[in-house]
Amino acid sequence: MHSSVYKLQKFIKLEIERGYDNRAVVGGLDKILPAWELEARANQLDEALIQLVLDSLRSYPEGEPAARAELLTHLLNEFSLPASAPHSEPISPSAQSTEQSFGQVAEQAEEPKEEPHYGRAGVYSAPAQRDTVYDAPHEELQGLKASLKVLNGVGPQYLKVLNGVGLNTIEDLLYYFPRRYDDYSQLKPINRLTFGEETTLLGTIQSIVTRPIRSGKLQLTEAVIGDGTGFLRVSWFNQPWLMNKLTPNTQVVLAGKVDQYLGRLTMNSPEVELVEQEHLHTNRIVPVYPLTAQLTQKMIRKMVYQAIHYWASKMPDPLPESVRVAVKLAPLSVAMQNVHFPESQDMLDVARWRLAFDEIFFLQLGVMKLKRNWKTASGQVFDTPQSWVEEQIQRLPFSLTGAQKRVIGEIQADLASGRPMERLIQGDVGSGKTVVAALAAGMIALGGGQSAIMAPTSILAEQHYRSLTRLLTEPGELIAAPFRAEEIRLLIGDTPEAERAQIRAGAADGSVKLVIGTHALFEDPIVFQRLQLVVIDEQHRFGVAQRAALRSKGENPHLLVMTATPIPRSLALTVYGDLDLSVMDEMPAGRQPVSTFVLAPLERERAYHLIEAQVKEGHQAFIIYPLVEQGEKEDPLAAVEEHKRLQNETFRKLSVGLLHGRMKPDEKDEVMRRFRDGEYQILVSTTVVEVGVDIPNASVMLIEGANRFGLAQLHQLRGRVGRGSAQSVCLLIPDHEDALENERLTVMAETNDGFVLAERDLQQRGPGEFLGTRQAGYSELKMANLTDVRLIEKAREQAQILFQNDPDLLAPEHQPLVEKLKSFWEEGKGDIS
Numbered sequence: 045m046h047s048s049v050y051k052l053q054k055f056i057k058l059e060i061e062r063g064y065d066n067r068a069v070v071g072g073l074d075k076i077l078p079a080w081e082l083e084a085r086a087n088q089l090d091e092a093l094i095q096l097v098l099d100s101l102r103s104y105p106e107g108e109p110a111a112r113a114e115l116l117t118h119l120l121n122e123f124s125l126p127a128s129a130p131h132s133e134p135i136s137p138s139a140q141s142t143e144q145s146f147g148q149v150a151e152q153a154e155e156p157k158e159e160p161h162y163g164r165a166g167v168y169s170a171p172a173q174r175d176t177v178y179d180a181p182h183e184e185l186q187g188l189k190a191s192l193k194v195l196n197g198v199g200p201q202y203l204k205v206l207n208g209v210g211l212n213t214i215e216d217l218l219y220y221f222p223r224r225y226d227d228y229s230q231l232k233p234i235n236r237l238t239f240g241e242e243t244t245l246l247g248t249i250q251s252i253v254t255r256p257i258r259s260g261k262l263q264l265t266e267a268v269i270g271d272g273t274g275f276l277r278v279s280w281f282n283q284p285w286l287m288n289k290l291t292p293n294t295q296v297v298l299a300g301k302v303d304q305y306l307g308r309l310t311m312n313s314p315e316v317e318l319v320e321q322e323h324l325h326t327n328r329i330v331p332v333y334p335l336t337a338q339l340t341q342k343m344i345r346k347m348v349y350q351a352i353h354y355w356a357s358k359m360p361d362p363l364p365e366s367v368r369v370a371v372k373l374a375p376l377s378v379a380m381q382n383v384h385f386p387e388s389q390d391m392l393d394v395a396r397w398r399l400a401f402d403e404i405f406f407l408q409l410g411v412m413k414l415k416r417n418w419k420t421a422s423g424q425v426f427d428t429p430q431s432w433v434e435e436q437i438q439r440l441p442f443s444l445t446g447a448q449k450r451v452i453g454e455i456q457a458d459l460a461s462g463r464p465m466e467r468l469i470q471g472d473v474g475s476g477k478t479v480v481a482a483l484a485a486g487m488i489a490l491g492g493g494q495s496a497i498m499a500p501t502s503i504l505a506e507q508h509y510r511s512l513t514r515l516l517t518e519p520g521e522l523i524a525a526p527f528r529a530e531e532i533r534l535l536i537g538d539t540p541e542a543e544r545a546q547i548r549a550g551a552a553d554g555s556v557k558l559v560i561g562t563h564a565l566f567e568d569p570i571v572f573q574r575l576q577l578v579v580i581d582e583q584h585r586f587g588v589a590q591r592a593a594l595r596s597k598g599e600n601p602h603l604l605v606m607t608a609t610p611i612p613r614s615l616a617l618t619v620y621g622d623l624d625l626s627v628m629d630e631m632p633a634g635r636q637p638v639s640t641f642v643l644a645p646l647e648r649e650r651a652y653h654l655i656e657a658q659v660k661e662g663h664q665a666f667i668i669y670p671l672v673e674q675g676e677k678e679d680p681l682a683a684v685e686e687h688k689r690l691q692n693e694t695f696r697k698l699s700v701g702l703l704h705g706r707m708k709p710d711e712k713d714e715v716m717r718r719f720r721d722g723e724y725q726i727l728v729s730t731t732v733v734e735v736g737v738d739i740p741n742a743s744v745m746l747i748e749g750a751n752r753f754g755l756a757q758l759h760q761l762r763g764r765v766g767r768g769s770a771q772s773v774c775l776l777i778p779d780h781e782d783a784l785e786n787e788r789l790t791v792m793a794e795t796n797d798g799f800v801l802a803e804r805d806l807q808q809r810g811p812g813e814f815l816g817t818r819q820a821g822y823s824e825l826k827m828a829n830l831t832d833v834r835l836i837e838k839a840r841e842q843a844q845i846l847f848q849n850d851p852d853l854l855a856p857e858h859q860p861l862v863e864k865l866k867s868f869w870e871e872g873k874g875d876i877s
Contacts, residue, residue, distance in 0.1 A: 046087040048080060049123060052097065056116050064112040066105055074101045096122060188215040188355060195350050197343075205338045217351045218359070218380055220344075221399075221826050222331035225392065226299075234274035237302050237309055244299040244328075247271035249292050254284045269298065278311045286316070294318065299330070329386040348384050356380045362864035363402065364857055367842045373398045383827075397835070400828040404618060404836055406868040407825075408843035409861075411621040415466075416851060423464035423600050424576050426491040428456055436483060439523045440515065447630040448476050454626055455484050458602065465602035470611050471628030472798040474767055477606045478508065480628075481579045482515045484604055486526035489557045493576030496597070497560045500582045502536045502709045503716065503732060508581070509534040509560045511738070516558070527557060535561035535568060538709045544568065572597050580605045608760060612803045618836055637796045638745070638766040640774040642789045644781055651746050651775045652694055658744050659698060659725045663770060665744035667728045668761055670752045672704045681748050687728040695726060703729040731757060733764055740768035750776035751786040755805035758792050 055076060059068040066072050077098060084094050100115050107115060190213060192198050192206055211217055232243050247269040254265045265280045267290060278298065280286055290296060300314025315330075333344045361368075361376040368375070374382075378391075379398035386392035433456060437444055444452075451469060458465035471477050485495040497512070499505040509532070516527040533547045533556050547570065550556030554573035559565065575598030595601060605623070643651060655665045667690070671682035683704050691700040701724035703715045712732070719727045720739055727733070727742075731753075745765045750758065758776070766772035776789050791804050828835070846858075853862050 046084075046089060048084040048087045048089060051076075051083075052080065053120070053123070056120060060113075060116060064109045064116070066112070072105050074104055077101055093122065188218070188359060189213050192217060192347070195347055198347065202338075202343075205336070209334075209336050209339070214351050214355050215359075217348060218355065218384075219826065220333065220348070221383055223334050224332045225386065226330045226332060227389070234269070234271050234276050236273075237276070239302055239304050239309060242299075242301045244297060245269070245271065245276070246295070246297050247276070249290050249294045249296060250275065251292060252287060252290050254287050269296070276309060276311065277305075278314060278316075280313050289318075290316065329389065329392060331384055331386075352381055352384055360860045360863075362860040363405070364846065364861065367405070367846065370842060371401060371838055373401060376402075396827060399826075400832070400835055401839055403825050403828040403868075404839035405843055406865055407618055407828075408621065408840050409847065409865060410869045411618070412843060412847045413851075415621070415623075416847075418466050419463055421464055421600050423462060423602060424491070424493065425462050426459040426487055426493065426576070426602075428459065428487040428490060430456075432490065433483070433487075435523045436486060436526065439519070439525070440479070442632070444479065445476060445628075445630040445632055447471070447628040448480055451480050451626045451628055452483055454624070455480065455604065456487065458624070459484070459487055464600045465604065466623055467604055467626055468611075468623040469604065469606045469626045469628060470608075471606075472608065472631070472763070474631060474763055475608075475628040476632055477581075477608070477628060478511055479515065481581075481604060481606065482512050484579065485512075485558050485577060486516060488577040488602075489526050489531075491576075493574050494551065494554065494556070494572050494598075495558045495577040495579065496565055496572070496575060497558070497579040497581065498565050499560070499562060501732070502538070502562055503712055504581065505534065505536050505560055505562050506709070506713060507738065512558070512560065531555065531557040533559050535559055535564050535570070536709065537562060537564050539564065566597070570597070574598070575601050577602045577604065582607055608763070612799070612830075618830060618840075621840075636766050636769065636771050638762050638772045638774050640762065640776065640793045640796075642750075642776045642778075642793050645777055645779070646781075648777060651777065654773070654775070655726065655744050655746065656695070656698075662741075663743035664719065664722070664724070664739060664741050665726050665746065666733065666742060666761075666764055667726060668733070668745070668747045669728070669730060670749040672706055672730055683728050683730050686748070690726070690728060698725045699723060700726045700728055703727060703732055705730060705732045731761065733761070738767060739764065741770075742767070743770045743772040745772070745774040746777070747775070748777050749779050750789055751778040753788075755788050755791060755801045758788065759798055759801050762792070762796075 055068055055073065059066070059073055062068055069075050081094065081098060084097070097119065100119055104112060104115060191203070192211060192214065193200075193203050194214070198206070206212070211220060226242060232245055234245060234247065237243065237245070248271070250268040250270045252265065252267040254263055256262070257264045263282055263284050265283055265286050267278045267286075269276045269278055295318070297317050298311060298314045299316075300311045303310050303312050331345065331348075333341060333348075335341065335344070356377045359376055359380065363373065363376070367373070373379075374394045374397075376398070379395040382391040382395035383399060386395065433452065437449070437452075455465065455467065458467060469477055469480060481497060485497070488495050497508060499508055513529060513532050516532065517525045517529045519525045533550065535544065535547050539547070539561075547556060547559065548568070551559060551570050551572045559570070578595055578598070578601050580603070595603065655667075658665060667686075669681050669683040669686055673682050673684045683702065687700060687702040701715050701719050703712060703719075707715070715724070715727070718724050722741070742765045745762055747753070747758065747761055753761070762774040765774065774792075776792060778786055778789065788804070791801060795801065830836070850858055853859075853865075
C-alpha cells in the first residue's frame with residue numbers, strides 16, 4: 045500500500061470514529077491536502093484519484109454529518125479500502141516524510157464544546173489530545189532511552205560527536221531545544237523581494253553552472269531561478285554537487301537573505317530543497333540549534349525530525365490530566381513536535397508554554413518535598429526567654445531597626461519549634477544581618493549548643509570574626525555578654541596548623557562555642573560536640589555539597605542563610621521556595637542614599653577632583669578596577685598599574701593603598717586596617733571589597749570598567765559607601781564611550797532599590813547571577829524563564845494542589861511524574877536550600 049493511501053485511510057478512519065466532526069485534524073480534514081497531494085504524486089497515484097480526494101476534502105467542511113459520511117464512504121470505496129486500517133503493516137520511514145505537516149490528530153474523545161484554540165499566551169483550549177504517528181519497526185527495541193545510533197545516518201564517528209555535547213539517547217535529542225527560529229513560512233514572488241530581508245521563495249531552475257574562482261582554489265555554483273514574476277541569480281561556494289541535484293526545470297524552494305550585487309538582487313548560499321521533499325530548512329519556521337564542531341543545522345534537523353516522528357507520540361506525558369486541563373496545556377507530543385518544527389507562531393508559543401510549565405512544575409514539586417522533609421524532621425528546642433533577648437538588645441552599642449527585631453523574633457520562634465530552622469534572610473547592603481546572626485548564635489550558646497558561620501571569602505570571614513567578637517563578648521553596664529573571647533574562633537585557609545589543632549580540640553570538647561570561617565570549615569576534619577546552628581553568608585556562592593558537608597557535622601542543625609543580594613520574587617517562589625523567607629527592608633538610622641552618576645572616560649579628571657575634595661573634608665574613597673594586573677593591550681585598566689599611576693601622578697600628596705585577591709590574607713588584613721584607621725585616604729582595589737567591608741568614613745566609590753560588572757555586583761560595591769552619616773556618591777566609568785548607554789549603568793543611576801536592580805539583573809543576565817555555580821539537584825532550565833512570575837505562580841498553584849492531595853505521589857496516575865521528577869532532580873542529589 046502506498047504511504048499516501050495508508051495515511052489517507054488513517055485520517056478517514058479517525059474522522060469516522062469521531063462522528064464526522066471535522067476535528068480528526070486540527071483546523072479541519074482539508075488541512076492535510078497540500079502535503080498529501082505532494083506525497084500522492086511522489087507515489088505516482090492515478091491523477092483521477094488524486095483529484096477526487098482534493099475535490100472531496102475541500103468541500104468536506106461545508107457538508108452536514110450525513111453528507112460527510114457519504115463522502116468518506118465513497119472515498120474508501122474508490123480506493124477499495126476497509127473502514128479500519130491494517131495495523132500489521134508498519135509504515136516505512138520514507139513514507140512518513142511528510143506526515144508532520146498534515147497537522148496533529150485529535151484523540152478519540154468526547155466531542156469538545158469549543159473549537160481548539162492556540163493563543164500567544166500559550167493557552168491550549170481543547171480536550172485531551174494526542175498526535176498519530178504510525179508504529180515504527182521494532183518499537184520495543186527503540187525506546188526513548190535508545191542510543192542515537194538507531195537513527196539513519198548516525199555512525200560511530202558522528203555518534204562520538206553527539207555524545208560529546210551530551211546527546212546520548214533519543215530523549216536527549218528530543219529535549220535538545222532550538223536556541224532560536226528563522227521564519228521562512230511566508231513565500232514571496234521574486235518581483236516583490238527587497239534587499240536585506242530573509243524570506244522563502246519557490247521557483248524553477250532556469251540554468252546552473254559551476255566555475256573555478258580565486259585561481260582554482262574555490263568553486264562557485266551559480267543558478268538562475270524563475271517563478272513567472274521575474275528571475276533571481278543565486279550562488280553557492282564550494283558546493284559543486286548541487287549541479288547534480290539542481291538540474292534545469294527542477295522546482296525548488298529557497299530560503300535565505302536577499303543581497304545585492306551591481307544593483308541587482310541576489311541570494312548567496314541560501315538553503316535549498318526540492319519541492320517534493322518535506323521542507324525542514326525552508327518554507328516554514330525553521331529551528332536553529334546550538335552547534336559544536338562537526339555538527340551542522342541540517343544534520344541536527346534531520347536527526348530531530350526522525351526522532352520526532354518515531355518517538356514523540358510514544359513519550360509518556362508525566363503531567364496528570366487534571367493539571368493539563370486546569371492550565372489548558374497542550375499534550376506533550378504536540379508541544380514536542382511544535383517546539384522543534386512549529387506549524388505556526390501560535391503553535392510555537394503553545395509548545396514553549398507547555399515545556400516551560402513542566403520545568404517550573406517539577407522544580408516546585410521538588411522544592412515542596414525538600415521543605416516537607418525538613419519540616420517533619422525533629423530539631424533541638426532552644427526556648428530562649430524573651431527577657432534575655434531584650435537584655436542582649438539593650439547591651440548593643442546601637443539601636444536595632446524594626447526589621448531586625450522582627451527577624452530576631454522569627455528566629456526565636458524557629459529555634460523553639462522543635463523542628464530544624466531553615467530560614468533565608470535577605471537584606472540590602474548595610475541592613476544589619478550580622479547582628480541578627482550574632483543574637484541567633486547567642487540563643488544557641490545559652491542552650492548549650494555550638495554554632496558555625498561560613499563566609500565566601502577570607503576577608504569577609506575575618507571581618508565577621510572581629511565584629512562578632514565585639515558584639516558578643518563586650519558586656520553592657522549590668523548585662524553579661526553571651527560569649528567569652530576564647531569561645532569564638534576563626535578558621536580560614538591560612539590558619540596555622542597549631543591553631544587549627546586548638547580549634548578542633550575546642551570544638552570537639554565544647555569549649556569553643558562559635559567557629560567562623562570559609563570553606564575550610566567543611567574541608568577541615570573538625571568535629572563538633574553539639575553543632576546546632578549553621579549560618580551561611582552570601583548563600584548563593586556556596587554549592588549544595590558544601591552546605592551539606594557543614595550540616596553533616598551536626599544532627600539536624602538549624603540553618604540560617606543570609607544574602608545581601610535582593611532576590612526577585614520569581615526566584616523566591618522557585619529556587620528558594622523550600623526556605624522560610626525574612627526580608628530586612630529597613631536601613632539603620634543615619635544611612636544616607638548614595639547618589640550615582642555615569643561618567644564618560646574623558647570625564648575621569650572630574651572624578652579625581654571630587655575625590656580630592658572629599659578627602660580634604662576628612663572622608664575617604666574607593667577606586668575599583670576589574671582586573672588585578674594589565675594583560676593584553678585591549679584589557680581594561682587594572683589595579684596594580686593604576687595604583688602606581690594614581691599614587692605617583694594624580695594623588696601625590698595623598699596616601700593610596702592597594703588591595704587585591706592575590707595578596708596574602710595577612711597583607712589584606714593590614715591594608716584594610718590601615719584604610720579603616722585613616723592611614724590610607726584612598727583604596728585602590730578589585731572586587732575583593734565587594735562584600736562585608738565596613739568603612740563608615742568612606743564617601744566616594746569610583747568604579748572603572750563599570751560596564752563589565754553585573755548589577756548585583758555594582759550594587760554590592762556601591763554599598764561600601766554611605767555607611768556613615770555623610771552624603772556619599774558612586775561614580776561609574778565604562779571602558780569606552782560606546783558603553784555609556786549600557787543598560788545596567790543606566791539602571792544604577794536611576795535607583796538605589798536593591799529589589800528593582802535584582803529584577804533587572806535577572807532579566808538581563810539570567811539566574812546565574814543569583815545562583816552562582818549550578819546547584820546540584822537543580823536541573824538546568826532549558827525552556828522556562830525565571831522572570832515569568834505568571835507562569836511560576838500557575839505552576840506553583842498546581843504543584844501545591846497535587847502535593848496536598850498526594851504528597852508521596854503514590855497514586856497510579858502519578859507514576860510517570862515520579863519518574864520524570866527523578867530525572868529532573870538528578871536522582872535526588874543534595875538540596876537547593
